[in-house]
Amino acid sequence: MSDILTHVEDGIMTLTFNRLARKNSITTAMYTALADAIEQAQVNDRIRVVVIQGDESIFSAGNDLGDFLNQPPAGEDAPVFRFLRNIATFPKPLVAAVCGPAVGIGTTLLFHCDLVYAGDNAAFSMPFVNLGLCAEGASSLLAPQMFGYHRAAEALLLGDAFYAEAALEVGLVNKVLPPSETNAYAAQVARKLAAKPISSLVETKRLMKKGQQTEVLKVMADEGAIFGRMLREPAAKEAFAAFMQKRQPDFSRL
Numbered sequence: 001m002s003d004i005l006t007h008v009e010d011g012i013m014t015l016t017f018n019r020l021a022r023k024n025s026i027t028t029a030m031y032t033a034l035a036d037a038i039e040q041a042q043v044n045d046r047i048r049v050v051v052i053q054g055d056e057s058i059f060s061a062g063n064d065l066g067d068f069l070n071q072p073p074a075g076e077d078a079p080v081f082r083f084l085r086n087i088a089t090f091p092k093p094l095v096a097a098v099c100g101p102a103v104g105i106g107t108t109l110l111f112h113c114d115l116v117y118a119g120d121n122a123a124f125s126m127p128f129v130n131l132g133l134c135a136e137g138a139s140s141l142l143a144p145q146m147f148g149y150h151r152a153a154e155a156l157l158l159g160d161a162f163y164a165e166a167a168l169e170v171g172l173v174n175k176v177l178p179p180s181e182t183n184a185y186a187a188q189v190a191r192k193l194a195a196k197p198i199s200s201l202v203e204t205k206r207l208m209k210k211g212q213q214t215e216v217l218k219v220m221a222d223e224g225a226i227f228g229r230m231l232r233e234p235a236a237k238e239a240f241a242a243f244m245q246k247r248q249p250d251f252s253r254l
Helices: 028-043 064-069 079-089 105-112 139-147 148-158 163-170 179-194 198-209 213-231 234-244
Strands: 006-008 012-017 051-052 094-098 101-103 115-119 123-125 175-177
Touching: 006 028, 012 028, 012 179, 028 051, 028 064, 028 079, 051 179, 079 105, 079 213, 094 163, 094 179, 094 198, 105 123, 115 163, 115 179, 139 148, 139 213, 148 179, 163 175, 175 179, 179 213
Parallel strands: 012 051, 051 094, 094 115, 101 123, 115 175
Antiparallel strands: 006 012
């Protein structure tokens, strides 16, 4: 069975992380599948809304670090960056349902969704600094805009987790629900959107985003270039080695 389930019905494409044995950690192949699906949804007139969801126990643990180290992103056309650009520029409504941990890109992808619904067990984190890396997905721009600088600094510099009610307070999510109801509620909202005139949805979204889309893509490219460089530097190598060896990293000499 695929690690990304794709289901299309009644004008709604639902993309489901389906790798529970590995905490829905995302591989290069999964990024390719996600990027391809978003591109298909953009050009297919029958698809009016896209929903991204995980399991009620976990959304995504972020990158699969083993796969990530074996196939690090190389350049702007790497599958992970293609996926991020695709969701950043997707013209139709994009809805997310998030339960349990949403780590790294599991959180940053949400900045590009139009509506986000969270289970009360959701835990968001962007621990890039802890891995010797930098922010990605334009989160260095969008997190301060949404959260305010100091809360964004907590999330991005400290890498501290924050939970569903805090995410609701800062505007990252629209509503908090019991985990068993979250995916179904997002599907209900998607059906409501799919019943509306698509031209009105697309134009309204375009007008809301047009003031900063160019900047988002520029920041995303800048982050990607820095991320790629830092991935080859000693701090990241120490962080990944420590993770694989199940020990605390030692950055004292770096």
